[in-house]
Amino acid sequence: MTERPLPAITPExxxxxxxxxxxxxxxxxxxxxxxxxxxxxxFCPKCASRDVSVxxxxxxxxxxxxxxxxxxxxxxxxxxxxxxxxxxEGPRMMTNIVEVAQTPEALQLDMPLEVxxxxxxxxxxxxxxxxxxxxx
Amino acid sequence: MKPGDIAIVGAAETTELGVIPGMSQIQLHAxxxxxxxxxxxxxxxxxxxxxxxxxxxxxxxxYLGLVPKWVDGTAxxxxxxxxxxxxxxxxxxxxxxxxxxxTHGESGKSRIGSLPRSIPxxxxxxxxEAPFGVMGPPTMFTIPVLRxxxxxxxxxxxxxxxxxxxxxxxxxxxxxxxxxxxxxxDVLSSRxxxxxxxxxxxxxxxxxxxxxxxxxxxxxxxxxxxxxYILGTGESVESPMISQMEDFTSSRAFxxxxxxxxxxxxxxxxxxxxxxxxxxxxxxxxxxxxDLGFVGRGEGAAFIAERxxxxxxxxxxxxxxxxxxxxxxxMYGMFALQETVRQVRGTAPAQVKDVQVAVCHGVGxxxxxxxxxxxADRRN
Numbered sequence: 001m002t003e004r005p006l007p008a009i010t011p012e013x014x015x016x017x018x019x020x021x022x023x024x025x026x027x028x029x030x031x032x033x034x035x036x037x038x039x040x041x042x043f044c045p046k047c048a049s050r051d052v053s054v055x056x057x058x059x060x061x062x063x064x065x066x067x068x069x070x071x072x073x074x075x076x077x078x079x080x081x082x083x084x085x086x087x088x089e090g091p092r093m094m095t096n097i098v099e100v101a102q103t104p105e106a107l108q109l110d111m112p113l114e115v116x117x118x119x120x121x122x123x124x125x126x127x128x129x130x131x132x133x134x135x136x
Numbered sequence: 137m138k139p140g141d142i143a144i145v146g147a148a149e150t151t152e153l154g155v156i157p158g159m160s161q162i163q164l165h166a167x168x169x170x171x172x173x174x175x176x177x178x179x180x181x182x183x184x185x186x187x188x189x190x191x192x193x194x195x196x197x198x199y200l201g202l203v204p205k206w207v208d209g210t211a212x213x214x215x216x217x218x219x220x221x222x223x224x225x226x227x228x229x230x231x232x233x234x235x236x237x238x239t240h241g242e243s244g245k246s247r248i249g250s251l252p253r254s255i256p257x258x259x260x261x262x263x264x265e266a267p268f269g270v271m272g273p274p275t276m277f278t279i280p281v282l283r284x285x286x287x288x289x290x291x292x293x294x295x296x297x298x299x300x301x302x303x304x305x306x307x308x309x310x311x312x313x314x315x316x317x318x319x320x321x322d323v324l325s326s327r328x329x330x331x332x333x334x335x336x337x338x339x340x341x342x343x344x345x346x347x348x349x350x351x352x353x354x355x356x357x358x359x360x361x362x363x364x365y366i367l368g369t370g371e372s373v374e375s376p377m378i379s380q381m382e383d384f385t386s387s388r389a390f391x392x393x394x395x396x397x398x399x400x401x402x403x404x405x406x407x408x409x410x411x412x413x414x415x416x417x418x419x420x421x422x423x424x425x426x427d428l429g430f431v432g433r434g435e436g437a438a439f440i441a442e443r444x445x446x447x448x449x450x451x452x453x454x455x456x457x458x459x460x461x462x463x464x465x466x467m468y469g470m471f472a473l474q475e476t477v478r479q480v481r482g483t484a485p486a487q488v489k490d491v492q493v494a495v496c497h498g499v500g501x502x503x504x505x506x507x508x509x510x511x512a513d514r515r516n
Contacts, residue, residue, distance in 0.1 A: 005255070007263035017263075039260050039380070065283035065384055068331035069275050076269045079331070083268075084279055084379045094265045094279075094379035104331060109286050126267055 004075025006124050013040045015054045020125040025057040025115050027089055038091035059115035061085040061129055064092055068102055085113055085129050099130035137229035139401050140515035143356035143363035144221075146176025146349030147477040150241070153463050154313050156343035160249030164241025164345040165196045172347035177360045178235065183349070185236035187224060189216035190251075190467060196239055206233035212373060213500025214414060214467040217348070218393075218507025221473065222369035224350045234351060240470035241345030248343075261377055273416060277502040278333045280384035281419050285332070287385050288434030290422075292332050296323035297441040298418040299336045299460050304447055306457025308486035313340055314461040337418035339459035339468065346470040348477070353515055364480045367493070368401025368510040370394060378502040385434075387499070389506035390427035394497065397508035398429070403493055405430055410479045410494040411451055412472040415458040421445070424497050425453075428508070452488045455479060469498035473509065480513050 009017050016039075019026035029036045030044035031051040043050045066083035069076070081097045098116065100106050112132035117125040148171030150156070150164055159167065165188060173179070185206035188196045193207045206227050210219045217238055224236040243250045255266045270276050284290065300320055306312035318336060326335040356363035372392035375381055382388050398405075413424030422436035430451065431439045439445070445453035456462040456475040463471055476496040478484035496509045 004269060005257060005262070005266045007267060008256075008258035009263070010258050013263055039264050039377070065279055065281070067275060067278050067282075067333065069269060069271070070328045070330065071271065073269050073271045080269055082270055082275055082279065082330075084384075092379055094268050094270075094377075096268050109282060120267075124267075 003120075006120055009123060012042055016040050017124060019056070020117055020127055021123065023117055025059050025127055026054050027057045027087070027091060028052050029055045036089045036091060038087075038093055058088050060088040060132065061113045061115070063097065063107065063109055063111045063113055065109065066097065066107060068104070068107070081107060083129070093127070095127060095129050097130065098128045137226065139367040140365040140512065141353050142225040142228050142350055142366045143353045144348055144366070144477055144511070145351050145356050145359040145361060145363055146172040146178065147347070147474055148172040148175045149346040149471070149474055150344045153311055153344040154342050155245055156243070157246045157248065159243070159343070161241050161243045162191055162195060162199050162249055164243060164343065165191055165239040166200055166241070168241060168345040168347040169196070169200055169237055169239045172237070172349050175361060176349045178349065183235050183237045185224060185227060185233035187220035187236060188239045189220070190240065190242050202237070204233070206236065212505035214416065215469040215498025215500040215505055215507040216467060217470045217473055218369070218496065218498040218509050219371045221348065221350065221366065221509050222371050222507060225366050225369060228350065228352055236350045238348045238350070239345065240347070240465070240467055242465035242467055243343050244464070244466035245341050245343045265377055265379060273502060274329050274333060274338055276378045277417050278330050278419075279378050280381060280503070282332060283384040284419065290434070290437040292324065293320050294437035294441045295332070295337060295418050296320045297437070298415070298421055299323050301440060301443065301446045302415065302454050302458045302460045305455050305486055306461035308447070309457050309462060310485060312457040312462045313342060314457070333417065336460070339416045339464035340461070342463045342465050344463055344465050346474045348473060362481045362513070364477050365512045365515050366509065367403065367512045368397045368399070370396030370400065370508040371506065373505045374503060376501060376504050381503050387423055387427050387503045387506065389503060390424060390497070390499070393506040393508040394428040397495070397510050401510035403510055407493045408451070408495050409491045410455065410476065410488050411445075411453045412476050412494070412496040413453060414469055414472050414498045415454055415460050416464065416468065416499065418460065420499060421453060428495070428497060447486070455484060455486045455488060469500070469507070472496050472498060476509070476511050480511050
């Protein structure tokens with residue numbers, strides 16, 4: 001089985017992928033308007049301020065929407081979920097839901113989730129999500 | 137520029153449609169362009185503007201032998217042609233050119249002379265979506281739908297009805313690829329692609345193309361075909377990443393484009409006799425009906441399931457059979473425009489009676505872009 005496609009890091013996203021390798025889910029926060037956002041960019045997409053900082057997210061999220069893909073894709077064994085999760089801090093991100101049956105019955109919208117990092121290479125760990133084990 | 141100042145005077149699809157292994161992508165552009173020129177009674181030297189997507193305009197202009205003074209290569213996916221129509225109306229009104237040719241050609245099925253499909257790994261999609269097992273539109277365009285179904289209590293049976301109704305339209309169209317009647321249970325027992333989407337809820341993959349020719353309405357009466365007037369237009373973009381779509385139950389790009397089109401045309405929803413909504417997947421007509429304001433939020437699926445858009449219904453929708461049953465080369469928007477032109481001319485295979493005002497609404501990417509065109513059989 002060939003591997004799944006991996007990100008090529010850019011200067012603007014390096015903090016995110018370095019964080020993932022060290023087990024941190026990193027978002028960005030605007031100092032001017034307090035907007036927390038994703039994906040990474042060195043300015044606020046809400047107010048255009050360049051005064052932004054990197055913040056560590058809790059890793060807690062809920063299942064916002066998903067599909068269960070039934071066809072073969074390099075690096076995946078079907079059926080597998082492709083999901084969008086709602087992070088506690090506000091932004092949404094794409095991911096896979098793991099450590100749970102890949103069925104509509106097991107994957108209920110709004111179920112609480114927590115991040116786990118799957119090491120893929122020296123530079124890349126992917127943020128995946130599993131059903132929450134600790135109360136929010 | 138006023139509503140109706142610009143008209144479509146030539147429109148044609150490729151000679152063949154569906155599976156065309158004997159033609160490369162650039163020739164599909166040329167084949168429909170030559171057909172549209174014949175339809176309009178024009179020579180190459182009469183055309184001084186070119187717009188296309190999929191191929192850069194340079195390729196198409198050179199291949200055809202055109203000498204354009206105005207060029208538009210806007211490529212935002214399957215609705216690019218709606219944006220070309222909008223841009224062409226502005227360009228002709230501004231005097232930048234007189235007669236614009238818009239072409240689409242795509243070897244989506246046979247993949248002859250087509251460009252490779254891949255997501256560059258350093259883009260935001262490459263970094264934050266591609267690693268999670270997405271493989272083309274069936275795994276991305278579909279992701280918002282469970283949220284929509286839960287929010288409004290819509291059922292998979294209602295979603296399936298979109299495909300059932302469009303197949304009824306396709307059955308009336310000899311050029312439609314799929315004409316066999318289907319039932320809700322046929323849809324719900326077809327092969328699972330990406331839950332909750334089954335095969336019959338997903339568009340076809342075909343080869344083909346289409347071309348339009350636009351010019352000033354003042355000249356339009358001199359052409360052999362009944363002119364189809366552009367009353368209003370709208371366009372917008374949102375995000376290239378489905379995961380970053382603002383609202384999973386409604387498309388911002390649809391709302392922005394639709395509102396501009398209605399405002400600039402001055403029409404009301406009750407004026408609309410015929411509607412096309414780009415249907416790459418079964419949920420798109422539902423989102424389109426709601427985001428264009430034909431029904432309230434959460435009401436689109438029931439509106440279709442209750443047969444309002446079916447043959448004999450009060451708002452005929454996707455009367456060629458749509459991307460689900462007619463054809464879908466990859467960038468289907470051109471075929472939606474072609475059907476709108478046929479309906480306004482009165483020459484469609486499944487002709488709706490007395491179409492005076494028609495709306496044609498397109499999507500690009502995965503809810504990434506949108507274009508809306510209002511056409512009419514008279515200038516105002």
